[in-house]
Amino acid sequence: MPISTGYAATLLTVIAAYGIAALGLNITMGRAGQVNLGQAAFVGVGAMASAIATVRYSLSFWEAIIIAALASFLAGAALGVVSIRLREDFLAITTIGFNFIVVYVFLYYKFFGGSYGIIGIPKPTLLGMRITGFAYTIMSWTILLLLAALALYIDKTWLGLAFEALRDNEEVAESVGIDVRKYKILAFAIGAMYGGVAGSILAHFKGYIVYSDFAFPYSIMILSMSIVGGMDTIVGAIVGSAMIILLPEIFRPLMEYRMIMYTAIIVLMLYFKPEGLLGRESKWLISLRRILRAWSGGIRGD
Amino acid sequence: MINNIILETRNITKYFGGIRALNNVSIKIRKGSITGIIGPNGAGKTTLFRVIAGFLKPTKGEVLLESKRIDGKPPHIVASMGVGFTFQVPQGFPSLSVLDNVIAAIGWRFYRGMGFIKRRTKSDIIGEAYKIIKKVGLEDYVERKAGELPLGLQKRLEIARALALDPKILMLDEPVAGMSAEEAMELAGLVRELNRGGLTVMLIEHNVPIAVELSDYMYVLHYGEVLAEGKPEEVTSDRRVIEAYLGAGYASG
Ligand SMILES: Nc1ncnc2c1ncn2[C@@H]1O[C@H](COP(=O)(O)OP(=O)(O)OP(=O)(O)O)[C@@H](O)[C@H]1O
Ligand SMILES: [Mg+2]
Numbered sequence: 001m002p003i004s005t006g007y008a009a010t011l012l013t014v015i016a017a018y019g020i021a022a023l024g025l026n027i028t029m030g031r032a033g034q035v036n037l038g039q040a041a042f043v044g045v046g047a048m049a050s051a052i053a054t055v056r057y058s059l060s061f062w063e064a065i066i067i068a069a070l071a072s073f074l075a076g077a078a079l080g081v082v083s084i085r086l087r088e089d090f091l092a093i094t095t096i097g098f099n100f101i102v103v104y105v106f107l108y109y110k111f112f113g114g115s116y117g118i119i120g121i122p123k124p125t126l127l128g129m130r131i132t133g134f135a136y137t138i139m140s141w142t143i144l145l146l147l148a149a150l151a152l153y154i155d156k157t158w159l160g161l162a163f164e165a166l167r168d169n170e171e172v173a174e175s176v177g178i179d180v181r182k183y184k185i186l187a188f189a190i191g192a193m194y195g196g197v198a199g200s201i202l203a204h205f206k207g208y209i210v211y212s213d214f215a216f217p218y219s220i221m222i223l224s225m226s227i228v229g230g231m232d233t234i235v236g237a238i239v240g241s242a243m244i245i246l247l248p249e250i251f252r253p254l255m256e257y258r259m260i261m262y263t264a265i266i267v268l269m270l271y272f273k274p275e276g277l278l279g280r281e282s283k284w285l286i287s288l289r290r291i292l293r294a295w296s297g298g299i300r301g302d
Numbered sequence: 303m304i305n306n307i308i309l310e311t312r313n314i315t316k317y318f319g320g321i322r323a324l325n326n327v328s329i330k331i332r333k334g335s336i337t338g339i340i341g342p343n344g345a346g347k348t349t350l351f352r353v354i355a356g357f358l359k360p361t362k363g364e365v366l367l368e369s370k371r372i373d374g375k376p377p378h379i380v381a382s383m384g385v386g387f388t389f390q391v392p393q394g395f396p397s398l399s400v401l402d403n404v405i406a407a408i409g410w411r412f413y414r415g416m417g418f419i420k421r422r423t424k425s426d427i428i429g430e431a432y433k434i435i436k437k438v439g440l441e442d443y444v445e446r447k448a449g450e451l452p453l454g455l456q457k458r459l460e461i462a463r464a465l466a467l468d469p470k471i472l473m474l475d476e477p478v479a480g481m482s483a484e485e486a487m488e489l490a491g492l493v494r495e496l497n498r499g500g501l502t503v504m505l506i507e508h509n510v511p512i513a514v515e516l517s518d519y520m521y522v523l524h525y526g527e528v529l530a531e532g533k534p535e536e537v538t539s540d541r542r543v544i545e546a547y548l549g550a551g552y553a554s555g
Contacts, residue, residue, distance in 0.1 A: 157419055157420060161405065164397070173395075178410075178413050179378045
């Protein structure tokens, strides 16, 4: 089957965008251990913020994507504040509820386009040129790589260690001077910010968004990406996004049963391979690393 | 005399619903001492620690660290003020290595404000962590996950984490419980050594002989109250203490 460049560009852009959203989930859930079953809500907050900033207020894409990041960061922080008082199981339900609330707000307030959504979301321009098609794909992947680098950096900071500490044991984290509330809020806010940037990328790519693009099933889709790749890894989010986006594209009949597929994948992965395909202890990742090391060794000539 | 006291509780009372776990507990910990807290199961020893560490708010009373009130402050603040504390049941960060467990505690200086954006993988930080790990004798387990260590070593890791806070006072909750006699002796030696290095230690211990041997001063808690206090030999010959431990029949007969 011949693949048109337009089709390839679309798939690759969508993979990058959801890869970013899944990366955010890997920070909130994988690193900091805070359950978030409503990541699509933050994708929505970012997409709406970006669409409204450009369509209604004529800001540039570059300004809008920053606003999207800030808006979703704040929305994430708000959910984080709520989460502080909740036990894990209630937290899971609350994040789902949050997803529903955000979608209903988008639907019932005209400001967010209501049931018609927002149309005419402009493409970015750079040096007077519109970024479309494959150029947009490259832009998306560049943003993905920048945010992956940020995630790698966070892993090496005190912030990253505080996240892991609070995931492992909140009481012990407090006992070593970690303000658990502050870091929980940050875990949600940073993960949400990734979702918001993903939303901005999707909105300006499609040129049109509507409330239902951010419904709960999309949260499950992002979660399945995270879990397939492995919550512990950064590459995992990207590989997971690619697999979950491509699978129904390759096996068309799956298209109809996507929700069942996501759910089945999550359940099967958690049962058989909870660390994900590329999780820390996984053979895939170890052999992938070995190959990469051999390559780079070969390049350096040692 | 006054500024010789590093930590003090004044009339601490703590209720859990209808249960009174602590009743008017006033203790003073002298700088540079090892102060033992003994008492039967359920006497309120751990509760007293948790009140001091900020995990529990006292129903009544005050906690003073170097004459400043710390009751009501959250645990992470109390920790960063210099109260290091081990858990009765070793907890730690099970999925992190021994090294990262210790580094996480060294990080107390960085978690406030925006200090968290700094890299933690600096050689001086790692060097500091190794020094602490060596002090507690875990140098052969640096890369092992904390959750995979046997109990005796987890207890040492508890101490390492508390030491990484660079504490003014180290509070140990039954550090030798569940250890073999040999391990217990080794750990007692470590506590003594840390104290010789100038660290004030507050020690909850079920093992009375070890508590007696280590302590300069002791408190006996019973039903949430201070039953007796004094030098170890005074306390252990106190009739009420013997009764509390062995039952009234033993002391009178
Ligand atoms: N979180 C809690 N909620 C209700 N009751 C509690 C709680 N924590 C402790 N208690 C009760 O308070 C009393 C004192 O308990 P504490 O754990 O302080 O005793 P302890 O002296 O440390 O005992 P042990 O030697 O067994 O460790 C007990 O009756 C206990 O059941
Ligand atoms: Mg106890």
